[in-house]
Amino acid sequence: MDTDIAEKPLIKEPERKTERKVQPETESQVIVHGSFKGSYSDFDLIRIWRTTFLIPHESAHRSRLMHCENITLYPNWTMVSPGEEYRFTLIFSGLPKSCKVFDLIEEIPQAGGFEIRDIARNKMDVYRLNFNG
Numbered sequence: 001m002d003t004d005i006a007e008k009p010l011i012k013e014p015e016r017k018t019e020r021k022v023q024p025e026t027e028s029q030v031i032v033h034g035s036f037k038g039s040y041s042d043f044d045l046i047r048i049w050r051t052t053f054l055i056p057h058e059s060a061h062r063s064r065l066m067h068c069e070n071i072t073l074y075p076n077w078t079m080v081s082p083g084e085e086y087r088f089t090l091i092f093s094g095l096p097k098s099c100k101v102f103d104l105i106e107e108i109p110q111a112g113g114f115e116i117r118d119i120a121r122n123k124m125d126v127y128r129l130n131f132n133g
Helices: none
Strands: 029-037 044-046 052-056 063-069 078-080 085-093 101-106 115-120 126-130
Touching: 052 085, 078 085, 115 126
Parallel strands: 029 126
Antiparallel strands: 029 085, 044 078, 052 063, 052 101, 063 085, 101 115
């Protein structure tokens, strides 16, 4: 049986290579998974400033904010719907090995900056924090 059915070419997604570089032991990251619960009466606006740091209690070191996901950086705002549990991720440079307790402080020239104190360090350096205060 003779059929003239043109075959469609197979279209493939490009391969995505994800290479992970092994970082020296001195380079590390701290990951903060944050949540913010919107008020029930109105929309809330949140954002993060580059001047947000992890500050160990035992030293003058400051771990800087390197990257954020699902939250805007100053001057832009992220809108949180009433009652919504909004989640985002912050990635900071590593803390000193000697650190046991640290604070997350958003140093900004106005009231209302995020501030979470007395965070106990864990071995994974991954934290789930509630940013409602």
